[in-house]
Amino acid sequence: MTCQAGCGHRTLKVGPGALWASWMRCVRLGQKHWAGPPLLSPPGFHQDSRSLGTLTLSASPLLWEQFLVGALDGEAGLRPELRSILPRWQRSRSLGAPSTGQPDEGPSVGGLALVERRARLEPVWDELGGMLEMLSAAPLPSGRVALLADREGVILAMRSSGGDFTHHADYVRLVEGACWDEASRGTNAIGTALAESSAVAVVGPAHYAQRHHGLVCYAAPVHDPFGALVAVLDVTGPAGAADPLVLVAVASVAHAAEARLREVAWARVAAAARGGLESRLSREDGPVLVVEPMGRVSRVNAAARALLGAQGPMSVESALGVSWRALTDAALRGVALETRGPAQGPAWRVHSEAVRTAEGGSALAVLVRLEPLGARAGHAARLEPVAGAESLDAAPSAAPTPASSSSWGMPPRPEAPARAAQERSGGAPRSPTRGPGPADTVAPPEPWAALKGDDPRHRATLREAERFAPTSLPVLLLSETGTGKELLARALHAASAVATGPFVAVNCGALSPALLESELFGHAPGAFTGARVGGAEGKLAAADGGTLFLDELVEMPPALQVLLLRVLEDGSYSRVGESRMRRTRFRLVGATCRDLDAAVRAGTFRSDLYFRLQGAVLRLPPLRERTDLPELAQALLARLAEEEGVATPGLSAAVLARLAAHRWPGNVRELKTVLRLALVRAGGAPVLEVEALPPILGSVPVPAVAQAEPAPTPLVTPPALSAPREPGMSAAARPLRELEARAIQEALALSGGNVAQAARHLGIARSTLYRMAERFGITLPSRG
Numbered sequence: 001m002t003c004q005a006g007c008g009h010r011t012l013k014v015g016p017g018a019l020w021a022s023w024m025r026c027v028r029l030g031q032k033h034w035a036g037p038p039l040l041s042p043p044g045f046h047q048d049s050r051s052l053g054t055l056t057l058s059a060s061p062l063l064w065e066q067f068l069v070g071a072l073d074g075e076a077g078l079r080p081e082l083r084s085i086l087p088r089w090q091r092s093r094s095l096g097a098p099s100t101g102q103p104d105e106g107p108s109v110g111g112l113a114l115v116e117r118r119a120r121l122e123p124v125w126d127e128l129g130g131m132l133e134m135l136s137a138a139p140l141p142s143g144r145v146a147l148l149a150d151r152e153g154v155i156l157a158m159r160s161s162g163g164d165f166t167h168h169a170d171y172v173r174l175v176e177g178a179c180w181d182e183a184s185r186g187t188n189a190i191g192t193a194l195a196e197s198s199a200v201a202v203v204g205p206a207h208y209a210q211r212h213h214g215l216v217c218y219a220a221p222v223h224d225p226f227g228a229l230v231a232v233l234d235v236t237g238p239a240g241a242a243d244p245l246v247l248v249a250v251a252s253v254a255h256a257a258e259a260r261l262r263e264v265a266w267a268r269v270a271a272a273a274r275g276g277l278e279s280r281l282s283r284e285d286g287p288v289l290v291v292e293p294m295g296r297v298s299r300v301n302a303a304a305r306a307l308l309g310a311q312g313p314m315s316v317e318s319a320l321g322v323s324w325r326a327l328t329d330a331a332l333r334g335v336a337l338e339t340r341g342p343a344q345g346p347a348w349r350v351h352s353e354a355v356r357t358a359e360g361g362s363a364l365a366v367l368v369r370l371e372p373l374g375a376r377a378g379h380a381a382r383l384e385p386v387a388g389a390e391s392l393d394a395a396p397s398a399a400p401t402p403a404s405s406s407s408w409g410m411p412p413r414p415e416a417p418a419r420a421a422q423e424r425s426g427g428a429p430r431s432p433t434r435g436p437g438p439a440d441t442v443a444p445p446e447p448w449a450a451l452k453g454d455d456p457r458h459r460a461t462l463r464e465a466e467r468f469a470p471t472s473l474p475v476l477l478l479s480e481t482g483t484g485k486e487l488l489a490r491a492l493h494a495a496s497a498v499a500t501g502p503f504v505a506v507n508c509g510a511l512s513p514a515l516l517e518s519e520l521f522g523h524a525p526g527a528f529t530g531a532r533v534g535g536a537e538g539k540l541a542a543a544d545g546g547t548l549f550l551d552e553l554v555e556m557p558p559a560l561q562v563l564l565l566r567v568l569e570d571g572s573y574s575r576v577g578e579s580r581m582r583r584t585r586f587r588l589v590g591a592t593c594r595d596l597d598a599a600v601r602a603g604t605f606r607s608d609l610y611f612r613l614q615g616a617v618l619r620l621p622p623l624r625e626r627t628d629l630p631e632l633a634q635a636l637l638a639r640l641a642e643e644e645g646v647a648t649p650g651l652s653a654a655v656l657a658r659l660a661a662h663r664w665p666g667n668v669r670e671l672k673t674v675l676r677l678a679l680v681r682a683g684g685a686p687v688l689e690v691e692a693l694p695p696i697l698g699s700v701p702v703p704a705v706a707q708a709e710p711a712p713t714p715l716v717t718p719p720a721l722s723a724p725r726e727p728g729m730s731a732a733a734r735p736l737r738e739l740e741a742r743a744i745q746e747a748l749a750l751s752g753g754n755v756a757q758a759a760r761h762l763g764i765a766r767s768t769l770y771r772m773a774e775r776f777g778i779t780l781p782s783r784g
């Protein structure tokens with residue numbers, strides 16, 4: 001790795017200590033900051049070379065004493081040494097900070113609250129931790145500590161380089177959970193960096209509290225891509241070892257952390273990006289450019305060529321006067337830019353959008369649409385050639401070059417899982433150069449295609465899911481039963497970075513607490529009566545390297561919730577009847593059709609687990625609220641007919657009216673069951689008529705009120721499937737239950753008592769079949 005700041009310094013070691021030493025050497029040689037990976041310039045985003053804008057606060061003990069007795073009040077404008085420090089001390093005093101400092105001063109956060117605060121930084125926690133390691137690797141005999149505090153000044157993590165200073169840090173409460181905002185501690189690097197949103201060093205007696213006069217602290221804020229301050233990185237050591245260059249180092253690490261946050265945010269945008277560039281270019285009426293890293297205009301459509309007079313290689317900066325960084329920023333934030341071009345030419349509104357350069361590919365580009373502003377819109381801008389850039393008309397960049405993909409640094413996740421899913425489903429891989437056509441705009445990319453329907457809310461949820469799929473964030477699916485949660489969980493898995501790993505589903509509501517614990521965590525040989533002789537690994541182990549889908553999560557007993565939380569925290573768990581800790585790492589997708597918020601309020605679901613799971617919350621609409629019932633029914637019918645090996649019948653208008661009038665408490669699952677029965681009853685007729693529908697839909701006249709009735713509150717288990725068969729049960733629900741019970745019995749009869757086959761035939765999970773059979777009082781062969 002080379003310091004790109006120009007000193008020619010070179011190092012091959014990349015451990016935290018080596019990085020620190022190399023960096024400090026570069027800084028000492030007079031360079032403003034390190035520009036080599038991994039500290040700055042994350043893939044796709046070059047750090048600009050602006051100064052790091054730091055502030056160093058220092059003062060003598062005498063000055064501090066004078067301030068304390070009020071001798072400095074009113075003097076700030078007169079004495080230069082007071083200009084920096086006095087306003088900060090005055091601010092601390094107005095905030096009521098104690099000037100002496102006590103060992104137990106200030107609020108302290110512990111336990112779950114600390115876990116929750118850390119979870120807010122989840123997407124970059126690992127990176128920030130790595131940066132802390134590096135910051136703490138100081139070659140000082142006395143040592144120093146590196147800290148990560150959140151936006152309220154609470155220390156979330158601490159790393160020590162060892163040495164005596166660790167004890168001192170403990171003494172002044174530089175410990176996890178302690179709050180170091182200015183109101184609690186007065187002027188200090190963490191609190192002041194937060195208050196002023198800039199990098200600060202506070203040396204010795206410049207600290208407002210006397211207890212901290214033996215410290216030198218360097219802190220720099222970390223902002224998210226939208227400018228919000230999310231964390232502060234800090235290095236603190238003994239005042240005698242003050243070194244101004246450490247502040248430059250800390251500020252630079254904070255910049256690297258910000259870049260990482262941008263990368264994470266960009267990855268989400270990228271996950272949602274579509275390919276189909278050729279068709280996009282030809283479909284757009286207005287001028288469109290494709291800009292690849294680091295600003296190379298790789299393609300233009302006819303309108304852009306005519307308008308801009310584009311003939312050869314060019315950069316977006318020279319063509320539009322917009323930098324690559326500004327363009328990617330705008331794409332990330334979904335905002336439009338306005339520009340007059342490089343030479344105050346015509347005004348344009350520049351819309352930018354992340355796209356893939358090849359369908360299903362991981363290399364990204366920005367699609368730029370130009371909207372003319374003002375009267376001179378037709379005027380052509382001049383495009384300057386760019387040295388070393390490829391010709392616009394050279395080989396198309398549909399297949400990304402290694403250089404372009406690595407320069408963006410996006411892991412090749414989106415394409416690999418999609419291809420894997422395609423292979424699993426037996427589909428042919430898509431051609432990267434597939435021509436334009438309606439499929440480019442409407443067909444959802446694999447593996448989302450299994451989720452049928454064109455309802456806007458349904459599609460919006462899938463789009464959201466697509467964005468989250470490549471991340472490692474947990475996902476929570478909150479929707480009514482039968483809406484497709486498991487299907488969605490499988491799609492998330494197939495589009496994830498762990499798609500080649502296992503997908504393991506566990507229904508937490510289908511097992512007793514004891515069985516669920518052993519099912520999830522596994523058990524040691526002879527752990528309990530009935531335990532397997534050789535023990536069992538459990539689903540957590542089975543899901544290692546893949547996705548664990550916990551259905552009906554809300555049914556998990558509180559004791560298991562605690563254990564699950566721990567697994568999610570650090571991947572460690574132990575089998576039932578065993579003390580040895582094991583490790584597993586999986587992506588969690590949880591689901592429930594019950595009101596999880598209510599369960600948290602009622603105290604049956606732990607709020608810390610709830611918070612930990614809230615990476616992404618996705619809601620699939622209930623069928624009665626979907627606007628695409630006819631298309632969905634036809635798509636499901638086609639799939640069922642294919643399974644049965646018969647031609648797909650059409651749906652008569654009368655049938656569609658019946659379907660529209662039904663309230664569908666069992667959602668898509670119920671619709672599937674109804675269509676499956678109707679298909680059999682129709683006996684091969686080319687069009688399904690109402691006679692083929694089961695009684696609940698076919699023989700009951702459409703009630704006039706059915707359509708006007710307001711939709712019931714979502715996220716409650718529909719009574720038809722969940723409530724016991726009490727006398728008070730609605731009349732409409734009974735026949736459905738009977739219908740389902742009959743369907744189960746028929747499927748079992750057809751499969752000769754084979755539960756797995758019967759479940760497949762019904763299109764439900766085996767565990768669901770067990771659950772439903774139990775509810776209906778149907779005896780099944782033992783689970784064996």
Ligand SMILES: Nc1ncnc2c1ncn2[C@@H]1O[C@H](COP(=O)(O)OP(=O)(O)OP(=O)(O)O)[C@@H](O)[C@H]1O
Nearest residue numbers: 450451452481482483484485486487593668669763
């Ligand atoms: N959008 C959809 N397109 C095609 N089939 C669907 C869709 N949504 C659900 N299904 C089908 O409906 C049935 C139920 O789906 P799934 O098991 O995923 O629902 P669920 O919400 O997980 O149900 P539960 O909460 O009862 O476990 C399955 O047969 C599934 O294939």
